[in-house]
Each structure stands twice: as C-alpha cells, then as structure tokens.
C-alpha cells in the first residue's frame with residue numbers, strides 16, 4: 004500500500020514520521036492524535052510552527068459562538084513547552100536536524116519524538132514523550148529529556164497552560180481564575196461562552212537532574228495564560244528530564260460529583276495530585292494495560308498479508324475509533340472527525356449508524372448500546388425539528404451535537420466557483436434519510452445482540468417515533484396513487500432538491516414496515532409496554548396510517564436494463580468523462596470545474612447511494628441486479644466522500660470481484676494514512692475508519708446480519724493467506740479463521756448454543772466447539 008506516513012516492518016502497531024517537514028503538520032497532528040474518548044489531543048509539537056492546529060477537544064462540551072452553530076471548543080493548551088538552549092529557541096526549521104523520529108505506538112497510545120538538533124556549532128539530543136491516559140481519562144502526561152552532546156547547556160523552559168486558543172478564530176471560552184496551589188500546582192479556570200460549562204485545567208512538573216539538584220520554578224500569569232519558567236545548566240552528556248502532568252475536568256463530566264466551582268477546582272487538583280505521585284513509566288504501564296483491557300481484548304483481528312500495511316491500517320482504524328468514541332457517557336456520540344480536529348465541529352452524522360455502529364455491535368456491544376442511547380436522548384431535539392418543519396414524530400437532525408440541541412448543521416459552506424458566494428448547506432433541511440438510518444442502526448443492534456430489554460426500553464420507541472415522522476412526511480400523489488418523498492438530498496449529496504431518492508424511499512418504507520411489525524408484536528407479547536407507548540405515541544392511529552401507506556410508497560424499480568434509478572431524473576441527465584476526477588490526488592476536484600447546480604445536471608455520484616441500498620438490504624436484491632447496478636454506478640461515482648470506498652469494497656467482495664474489493668479496501672485505508680498529505684488536516688475520517696473494519700469483516704470475512712441470522716461466507720483477497728477475527732453474536736463470542744481453503748468458526752466459552760449459516764447450511768456450536776468448513 005502506498006502510504007504518506009511511515010510504518011515499521013517489524014511492528015504493525017507503529018506509525019512514524021521519519022523526517023520533520025513543517026508543511027505536513029496537519030497530517031501528523033491528526034493521524035498521531037491521542038485520546039481516550041473523553042478528550043482528543045492533536046499531536047502538535049511542543050514548540051510552535053506556522054500552520055499548526057493545536058486542538059484539544061473534550062467530547063460533549065458544545066458551545067455556540069456569536070450565532071454560529073454548536074461546536075466543540077478548542078481548549079487551553081497544555082502540550083506547548085517552550086525550550087531555549089544556549090540562547091537558541093527550539094525550532095526545527097533552524098539549524099540541522101538528524102536522527103529524527105516521531106512515532107505513535109497504536110497499542111499503548113504513546114507518542115514519542117526524538118532528534119538531534121545542531122545549532123550554533125553545538126548538538127543536543129531531545130526526546131519528547133506524551134500520553135493521554137486511557138486509565139484516567141482526565142490525564143495528559145509529557146516527559147521531556149534534554150542532553151547536550153558536546154558541551155554545557157543553559158536550558159530555559161516555559162511550560163504551563165495557554166488559553167489563547169480559538170476555533171479558527173471563534174472564541175468560545177471566558178477567562179476564569181488562574182492561581183498556584185502549594186507552590187507547585189497551577190490551575191486555570193475557564194467556562195464556555197453560551198453553554199456555561201466550567202472547566203479546570205491543572206498542571207505541575209516533576210524534575211530529574213543528573214546529580215539530583217533541585218529546580219526552582221517561577222510562575223508567570225499572562226492574558227489567558229499561566230506558566231512556569233525554570234532554568235538549568237546541564238553538563239555535556241548529562242541529562243535534564245522533567246515530566247509535565249496535566250488534568251482537565253469539566254462540570255459536564257459524569258464523574259464530577261460536586262456542585263460548584265470550588266468543588267470542580269478541587270476535583271482537578273486531586274486528580275493531578277494523585278496522578279503525579281506516579282512516575283511517567285508507571286502512568287505508561289497503567290495506560291498500556293487499560294488499552295489492552297478496554298480495547299484490544301475485544302474483537303481481536305489479525306491479517307496475514309503480503310502487504311503488512313493492511314494490518315497496520317486495521318490497527319490504526321481501531322486505535323482512532325477508540326480515541327474518538329465517548330464510551331464513558333451516553334450523552335455523547337462519535338464526531339465525523341472524532342476528536343481529532345475542528346472539522347465538522349464535533350458533530351455526529353449518519354456516519355455513526357451506518358459505518359461505525361457495526362464495529363461496536365460486533366466487537367463491544369455495550370458501546371453500541373451507549374451510542375444508541377444518545378439517539379434516544381436526542382428524541383427531544385428530533386421532535387423539535389419535526390415540529391419546526393410541521394411534521395410529526397421524531398425527525399433526527401442531520402448533524403447532531405448535544406442530544407437536546409436538535410438540528411446543528413451550519414447553513415453556509417464553501418465558495419461557489421460560479422457565483423463567488425458561499426453555498427447554502429441544504430443537508431440540515433432536506434437530507435432526511437438520517438431518520439431511517441438511526442432506526443436501522445438501532446434495529447441491527449437488537450438483531451445482533453438479542454438485547455430484548457434495551458429494545459423494549461429504548462429501541463422500539465426510536466423506531467416507532469421515526470415511523471411517525473415518515474407518515475407525516477410522505478406526499479400522496481393522486482395521479483399515480485402512490486406516496487412520494489420529494490425535494491430531498493440522498494446519500495449522493497451532489498444531487499440537491501431531487502424527488503424520490505431511491506435510498507430515502509426504500510429506507511422510509513423499511514421504517515414503516517418495521518414499525519407495523521413492532522406494533523403487532525408488542526400488542527400481542529408486551530401488552531404493558533404497548534399500552535405505555537400507545538399512549539405516548541398514539542400508535543393505534545398511526546398503525547392505521549402506516550398500513551394505508553406502506554405498500555404505496557414509491558420504490559423506484561429497475562429500468563429495462565436492470566438499473567435502479569438513483570432518483571426521478573438521474574438516468575436522464577447527461578454524462579461526462581469523469582476519469583480526471585476519479586483519479587485525482589485530492590477529492591472534490593469536480594468543484595474546480597463545475598458548481599453544484601451544474602453537477603446536479605450530470606450523472607455523477609459523490610458516494611455510494613443506490614449501491615449502499617443494495618448492500619444494506621442485500622436480501623431484497625438478486626446478485627445479478629447488484630452486478631448491473633455496480634457496473635452502472637461505480638463508473639459514475641467520484642468517491643468524493645470518504646464513506647464511499649469501504650461500501651464499494653464490501654459490495655465488490657459480495658460480487659466476488661475480490662481483486663477490485665482489495666484495491667478499494669486499500670484505497671479506503673489510504674484516506675488518512677495514504678500519500679495525500681492534506682487529507683486529514685481537519686481531522687481523520689471516522690466513518691471511513693469504521694468502513695475499513697466493515698470491508699474486512701463484512702467484505703473479505705463475509706460476515707452478514709440477515710435479519711436475525713448470521714451468515715459467514717468469506718472470500719480472501721489474493722494477497723492474504725489468513726484472516727482471523729472475533730465477533731460477538733447473540734451475547735456469545737465467536738472466533739472466525741479463514742485461510743485459502745478453510746473456514747473455521749469456533750465458539751469461545753459459549754454459555755448458550757450459537758448458530759450461523761454458510762452457503763445455506765445451518766451450523767450450531769456450544770461451549771468451545773468449532774465448525775471446520777472447506778471452502
């Protein structure tokens with residue numbers, strides 16, 4: 004695979020930068036971002052460079068600046084450390100840099116940067132190590148080691164908390180108290196502008212000098228800044244080492260038990276005092292163990308490939324999902340760029356349900372459950388959205404922030420090359436398939452886990468309320484005697500204001516049919532719950548309506564050639580040669596030549612749309628139908644959304660185009676770690692990272708949830724000799740191993756019999772039984 008970041012042939016858990024290049028700051032800040040689901044800290048260097056983005060974000064701390072939509076504020080920075088050696092300010096654009104390495108160890112989350120810096124005829128060895136703890140989510144620890152190689156060095160350090168951060172200029176934070184406790188713990192308080200979330204950042208340093216002499220630090224308070232200054236003289240070949248501990252707490256945290264600011268101050272301080280009683284190595288051991296126990300022990304996945312980078316890409320995808328998923332709090336969800344940058348403002352999209360939820364459903368169902376609970380809490384915002392639009396039920400926001408916020412999509416976006424004005428973002432108004440996607444994802448969870456209690460408590464209500472929305476949204480066309488959904492955007496966002504997007508109509512129909520089935524099942528089997536929901540959602544009335552509508556929803560049918568129209572007009576639009584855009588180095592190149600209005604008149608598709616429908620509802624469509632539509636739509640798809648390639652990879656696997664599937668899989672893996680050095684500047688692509696796992700497990704591994712049946716029909720790519728992974732299925736664990744000739748499915752301590760299907764045959768395993776199947 005062609006990568007823009009380095010790997011290490013002896014260790015698939017390593018990503019590295021082998022040469023410092025200040026033009027590639029964004030790439031490495033995002034792909035080497037650290038975090039723990041509570042916070043994300045971009046891998047900005049300790050010293051400043053032009054073009055850097057030192058974002059540090061805490062999940063769920065949304066705030067609005069001056070009439071803009073909610074976003075995660077960029078918090079006071081604790082990673083900056085200003086170092087001056089013998090009068091030279093550390094700056095790798097000056098002097099000479101040798102033996103440079105920056106490494107993120109995906110297994111432990113440890114970030115290390117080391118190099119020799121030669122300036123004014125003297126050489127110094129510097130090493131920076133940083134961890135964002137998985138064991139204590141409030142904690143960041145950095146260790147700095149400085150060794151003058153050929154003479155004595157006077158080292159001056161300034162290190163503390165810098166609150167002069169903005170979100171690309173938008174200021175979210177109001178300055179609070181800054182002070183020192185016990186002569187060594189400095190603290191800065193701040194609060195968000197509009198959402199009034201209080202935060203406390205607390206920092207201290209611990210020193211280690213060659214001869215054990217003490218180092219004295221002086222505090223300095225600036226505008227929105229608080230620092231320690233200290234100076235030391237280091238003999239040649241001797242070493243100064245210091246560890247900087249910082250804690251971040253907010254009064255939105257669900258582990259903050261106090262009531263007021265004083266309690267929050269105390270909470271941050273206590274966290275810090277406890278943390279700095281342990282050395283850097285002890286903190287590293289704790290976080291490494293926590294990564295193992297909370298992440299790597301679940302859904303173990305191993306690929307034997309002639310291209311080792313395939314395994315690296317999977318490890319990277321899982322690492323990134325772990326740092327960005329707020330598993331600790333169901334009031335929060337995963338942002339489209341995780342916690343790795345300001346892109347998409349920390350907002351949650353359908354990316355969660357369709358692209359990332361499957362990973363959690365099959366590897367750590369309790370996380371999937373928490374992500375669905377967020378949508379349940381979001382029902383209030385969804386009701387507000389539907390009321391504002393004069394609909395009923397729950398209309399989920401296209402972009403979601405704090406659960407009760409409702410629609411959070413910004414209204415204005417990038418420049419239109421023809422008009423020279425900002426383009427209106429219509430998704431928040433008319434990209435309505437999100438409501439079905441949320442219902443679909445929640446139902447997948449229930450089907451895969453059999454978690455009936457949660458289904459009764461939350462999932463069924465989400466689906467029934469979503470169906471109420473669709474009942475009010477459908478438009479009856481009297482002439483055709485059918486229900487239509489007009490003026491929408493489907494997954495293909497290159498077509499705005501279109502009528503009857505196939506994906507939207509089919510998924511709305513699925514939502515209504517599922518609601519009808521649930522109504523009937525609940526009424527018979529769960530009368531108490533039924534009565535409660537009936538009263539809350541007026542189900543008897545809606546049931547009548549759903550029944551009248553469901554079979555009349557317009558489901559676009561294949562034309563004479565077998566092609567399902569993406570919408571009412573797509574197939575009649577002109578075609579152009581898209582090869583230039585399909586092979587371009589950067590996505591979105593079509594916008595350099597056409598504006599959206601012109602693109603809407605061309606048969607060009609941004610991302611899987613009809614093909615996504617065929618993948619999600621695979622039992623509804625025959626293989627030949629899928630192949631015809633693949634041949635039609637893939638050549639017309641620019642894959643300008645990062646959500647596209649992985650879906651195509653799965654579908655290509657299903658269609659037994661394994662070479663093509665492998666090519667698409669590798670391209671999906673390259674979205675963040677590939678050669679485009681600008682692709683991740685605003686953050687990594689969470690849905691694509693989930694999609695990489697989907698491409699492996701659902702595509703090559705052939706795993707599929709068909710209603711309530713698990714099907715396993717793998718097809719390994721040529722380059723792979725073995726694929727092995729674990730999944731949860733109906734609360735049991737299965738280990739699936741595939742090589743060129745054999746599929747082995749092993750139950751791992753199954754407490755109840757567990758079934759799956761392979762080529763129409765049923766298998767049932769108990770205890771630690773295995774099924775060995777020749778391929």
Ligand code: BGC
Nearest residue numbers: 339352353354496644646690
């Ligand atoms: C895609 C959407 C996606 C969003 C966030 C857009 O470019 O077209 O489908 O939800 O990015 O990832």
